[in-house]
Amino acid sequence: MLGFTIVLALSAGIPGSVPVVPGGGGSLVIDRVDVPDDAKAAARQEPETAPPGPADIKESVGIWFFLALMWSAIAVLTAVLVLKIKEADRLHRLRFYDSPRGKRFIDP
């Protein structure tokens, strides 16, 4: 019941708080928050930030270096994990995990 009331309240919005822009067509509205015109204009300007990505050549090289390092680490870890998988499968085939020693390995 409480959830239903909340949903109803949400769907209602805030009556009368969304003014229609005069001459702007019935469906055009502005935000209900009173914001100075210059602040709105500033918000609508093009962002003065650089596009996403490395800022300079140093950062660009850094990214390629990081990628090389990351993939090397992934390759090493994958190789180690493949060995661990083979070992774990071997122990499973030998029913090691059912033995008292194996149970200790799983439940230390």
Added chain:
Amino acid sequence: MNKLSAWFEERLSLAAVSGFMSRKPVPLHRHTIWTYTGSSILLFFGIQVVTGILLAFYYKPTLEQANASVARIIGEVPLGWIVRSVHGWSASFMIAIVFLHLMSIWITKSYRRPRELTWMSGVALMVISLAFGFTGYLLPWDDLSLSATKVGTDIPRAIPVIGGWITRLLRGGEDVTGDTLTRFFAFHICILPIAIFLVLALHVYLIQRHGISRPLAEESEDRKVRTIPFWPNFVFRESVVWLLLFGVLVTIALLFPHHLGSPADLMAPAPEGIRPEWYFLFLFQILKIFPAHILFVSGETLAVLLILLGALFFFCLPLIDNRPLERRGRVVTATAWIFLLFAVLMSIWSLL
């Protein structure tokens, strides 16, 4: 060290958890590869949570500051552009794997008795994931996201009786305004995370309750199938998959960062090429190809009702195809492939 682990063990009983995990069998068969999709979703979900929290430190969900704060994240915050790019790309990866996971279950018919509720909770998780994508798309508050949200939130209006109410619920009023932005932000970081955690808990419980599914023939005949323990055998295998997926995600996020459009202007006309995220493209195209009127009914209303009917079919699939396990269900398999082909073709058409 032993004393420390004994101290924790006495309080947390972690041995019981590892013992449970080691006894949990994971079947090995030709469809085992699809088992990895389920847990891979968790990887991307975790990345979403971490990067989302980092972004929330700097993001300001107001009409005046939303776009500027994202621009600040990209341009001024150290590694901010990487965090945002990883957040955006991991959302796409997560939804792609959710689709893959559901399609694999549909085709292998793993939703059949007793896993009907597992399927339904999975579909609910997919809907929540899509809602995350939809609400997150507006947050940068650029011209494209504003227009796409206007179109997206206007679609429910075509539903008879309750459509207008749903649109107002989504927008927080009659139109997309600053209220919509704060509302979408609240959905994105409060309501949807709570919803996903609750449904995820149910989904994981059901998987534990009924176990990981096996191929139909083997399950129906109760044939002895080769299994491996979840811990450590399956966890090691899963770790390899996670490592590779993480590597691919970071590489793509670094090489193809997410761009930010110019700040949204509520008075400006809709820009050219409004397009939703890739996972909504096929729905968008369905709406586009319907004529304005079919007989005396609005084409948009018919299209939306058709989509809702499709979604209902998808959700209730285990109740529709509730046959015994030994039935292969060729029609269901064919339907799944036709749907997949249709969705891909419609998405491509939308891009042309």
